[in-house]
Amino acid sequence: MNMLQLLKKLSLIDFIKGFIVTLKAFFRRKVTVQYPEVKTPLSPRFRGKLALMRYDNGEERCIACKLCSAVCPAQAITIESEERADGSRRTVKFEIDAFKCIYCGFCEEACPVDSIVETNIFEYHMTENHQRIQTKEMLLATGDQHKDQTIKNKKKDSRYR
Amino acid sequence: MKEFLSSLLSSLDPQWMSLIWSLFQIAIVTACLILTVIFLVFFERKVIGYMHSRVGPNRVGPMGTLQSIADTIKLLLKEVIIPAKADKFFFLLSPILLLVPALAAWAVIPFSPEFIIADINAGLLYLLALTSFGVYGVILGGWASNSKYAFLGSMRAAAQMVAYEIAMGFALVGVLMASGSLKLGEIVAAQSGGVLSWFWVPLFPLFIVYFISGIAETNRHPFDLAEGEAEIVAGFHVEYSGIGFAIFFLAEYINMALISVLTSILFLGGWESFFAGLTFLEDSILAFVVEPSIFWLLIKALFFLFVFVWLRASFPRYRYDQLMSLGWKVLIPITIVWIGVECVMYVMQVGPWSVA
Ligand code: SF4
Ligand code: SF4
Numbered sequence: 001m002n003m004l005q006l007l008k009k010l011s012l013i014d015f016i017k018g019f020i021v022t023l024k025a026f027f028r029r030k031v032t033v034q035y036p037e038v039k040t041p042l043s044p045r046f047r048g049k050l051a052l053m054r055y056d057n058g059e060e061r062c063i064a065c066k067l068c069s070a071v072c073p074a075q076a077i078t079i080e081s082e083e084r085a086d087g088s089r090r091t092v093k094f095e096i097d098a099f100k101c102i103y104c105g106f107c108e109e110a111c112p113v114d115s116i117v118e119t120n121i122f123e124y125h126m127t128e129n130h131q132r133i134q135t136k137e138m139l140l141a142t143g144d145q146h147k148d149q150t151i152k153n154k155k156k157d158s159r160y161r
Numbered sequence: 162m163k164e165f166l167s168s169l170l171s172s173l174d175p176q177w178m179s180l181i182w183s184l185f186q187i188a189i190v191t192a193c194l195i196l197t198v199i200f201l202v203f204f205e206r207k208v209i210g211y212m213h214s215r216v217g218p219n220r221v222g223p224m225g226t227l228q229s230i231a232d233t234i235k236l237l238l239k240e241v242i243i244p245a246k247a248d249k250f251f252f253l254l255s256p257i258l259l260l261v262p263a264l265a266a267w268a269v270i271p272f273s274p275e276f277i278i279a280d281i282n283a284g285l286l287y288l289l290a291l292t293s294f295g296v297y298g299v300i301l302g303g304w305a306s307n308s309k310y311a312f313l314g315s316m317r318a319a320a321q322m323v324a325y326e327i328a329m330g331f332a333l334v335g336v337l338m339a340s341g342s343l344k345l346g347e348i349v350a351a352q353s354g355g356v357l358s359w360f361w362v363p364l365f366p367l368f369i370v371y372f373i374s375g376i377a378e379t380n381r382h383p384f385d386l387a388e389g390e391a392e393i394v395a396g397f398h399v400e401y402s403g404i405g406f407a408i409f410f411l412a413e414y415i416n417m418a419l420i421s422v423l424t425s426i427l428f429l430g431g432w433e434s435f436f437a438g439l440t441f442l443e444d445s446i447l448a449f450v451v452e453p454s455i456f457w458l459l460i461k462a463l464f465f466l467f468v469f470v471w472l473r474a475s476f477p478r479y480r481y482d483q484l485m486s487l488g489w490k491v492l493i494p495i496t497i498v499w500i501g502v503e504c505v506m507y508v509m510q511v512g513p514w515s516v517a
Contacts, residue, residue: 010495012369015476022212022475032216 042120044153045160047103049121050096050134051143051150053114060140061115064091068107068116076100077107094136098126119146120153186278190267198414202229205470212474236410239403244307247400251305256401256408259298263415266291270422271346273432273455284345285333288423292329292378295416296322299380299387302409303397314396317481318380318387324488325377325384331496332371335364336427338503349431353453356437359430363506366499368428370492372465375420377488379413382473386481421465425458432458 008014033040053061064081080093107116119142126132134142143150173181203218203226210217218225243249269284271277281287296318303315337343339360340351352359361368377384388396398409425431432453479487 018475019471022471025214026208026211028214030211030214030216034219 044120044156046120046122046153047105047118049119049124049142050101050107050139051117051119051146052094052136052139053117053143053147053150054140060090061113062091062094063113063115064089065112067110067112071106071110072101073104073106074100074102076102091136094139096134096139098132098134117143117150117154119143119150121146183278186276187268190278191264194264194267194415194418195411197418198411199229199233201414201418201466202232202410204466205473208467208470209474212471233407236407237404241403241405242400244400246307248305248307251301252400253405255298255302255305256405256412257298258301259295259412260408260415262291262294262298263412263419266419267415269345270419271349271426271431272458274346274453276455277346280344280346283343285337285343285348288345289330289333292416292419293322293326295378295412298412299397302401306397306400308400310393310395311397311399313393314387314389314399317389318397321377321380321384321386321484321488324485325374325492328370328488328492328496329374329378331493331500332364332367332374333427335367335496335500335503336360338500338507339364345426345431349426349433352430353433354437356430356435359428359433361428363511364428364499364503366495368424370496371427372420372424372468374488374492375424376469376472377484379416379420381413381417381469383476383478384484385478386484389478391478417466417469418462421462421469422458424465425461429461430457431461 055061064079066079066081069075069077069079076097078093078095078097079091081089082092084090103118105118108118111117116139121142206228207217207225218228221227221231243252266288268279269277269281269287271280299318300315303311303313303318306312336348340348342348342351376382380387386396388398393399398406401409430437432455434451434453434457436451437453
């Protein structure tokens with residue numbers, strides 16, 4: 001070690017530099033978002049909780065084609081179908097395992113009748129393990145509840161599809 | 162009631178009076194210290210948060226000020242777990258062994274010209290003894306836990322304390338030479354007369370060395386190898402939970418405050434005002450800012466506490482061999498050299514010796 005290096009070490013110049021870095025950060029504007037009170041804006045493309053949609057006359061859109069369950073990479077969708085009295089094919093069981101779903105949105109893209117959609121709801125929880133299975137009723141209810149918002153978002157995003 | 166109390170007090174003999182008075186002072190200082198620790202924990206988290214460009218705790222109470230009280234209550238309510246193979250007696254004793262010297266050291270701290278619990282002659286020696294006593298708590302705690310991580314942590318703490326104790330002692334020798342007294346009150350008095358007559362000017366290297374070894378003594382960043390989360394989980398207190406852990410924490414923060422106050426007393430003129438010696442102020446309405454008072458001591462100590470936290474936010478932990486070589490090969494030689502320089506200054510009659 002030569003004299004210059006020694007002097008540099010003894011002057012603690014590196015420490016002072018480090019101190020200045022943190023001191024600058026101390027006075028910097030903080031960008032933390034205070035989450036429950038303040039929320040960041042969501043993109044219309046945001047993929048959240050899944051839902052099943054209905055036609056305007058109240059009939060469910062799903063025709064039990066099972067494309068969504070076929071395309072689902074996580075195999076989260078379970079569908080069983082039956083013929084109705086009027087000869088149309090409808091699901092009797094439509095379940096999504098919320099723990100398996102990775103919110104990829106493939107099901108939504110695969111669906112020929114725009115039945116399964118992803119809303120932009122991301123604040124939901126469950127307290128019991130069995131509640132992770134979203135039944136058909138639950139999915140339809142989500143769809144009814146967030147219909148307007150979801151349609152609006154899909155319209156906004158349709159340009160880029 | 163009041164008359165009854167005062168007549169009771171005056172009927173006591175003076176020895177009892179002084180005992181009660183001392184106990185009262187001790188209670189006040191201890192209570193203030195615990196409040197200081199509660200404040201410090203919050204202060205540390207907030208400052209580190211700000212230095213990380215975060216906002217820090219802000220949920221409990223206004224601006225998060227009650228956060229550390231919530232933490233304390235949580236810790237006190239937690240179960241105390243004693244490992245099955247631990248040495249129960251020493252396991253429970255060691256937090257107390259750490260806390261007692263940390264508190265006892267405050268007995269000789271002169272907070273202001275009037276307020277000092279015990280103005281003993283060998284104040285500096287007493288402090289040196291007590292601050293090095295704390296390591297027994299750490300070693301015993303690590304050993305009694307019967308866990309290899311805790312044991313490694315306490316071994317590191319022991320080696321570190323030995324290395325830095327020497328540098329600290331030498332730095333104190335420098336102060337002793339400059340002030341000519343072991344009494345803390347007289348050390349402060351020897352520094353009277355403005356910022357430039359404080360000991361940090363003639364003893365600048367010792368001032369830096371003292372603060373660095375103080376950080377090492379309290380096992381704080383960047384010298385907290387005894388805790389070293391990355392290698393040995395949490396070091397010597399890895400087996401402690403609930404109130405035992407809380408006491409370790411308490412002792413650490415009290416020691417931090419002690420080192421800050423000591424550095425202010427020994428090198429920055431303790432209760433002396435920043436503006437002392439500025440004669441034009443003495444005649445104006447601002448005369449009160451040149452008065453020595455406890456607030457100056459608190460301001461100085463707060464600055465050093467900020468540096469403690471600042472260091473923690475800025476630098477990574479030392480590697481073990483770096484720590485040792487810093488202690489033995491850098492700090493101790495510097496102190497020895499500077500004591501030699503001091504001798505020369507004494508002979509040449511410069512610095513604090515020019516008046517004598
Ligand atoms: S979003 Fe992806 S993972 Fe989830 S159900 Fe649809 S296809 Fe499966
Ligand atoms: S949701 Fe769409 S893709 Fe899935 S079964 Fe129904 S119609 Fe087919």
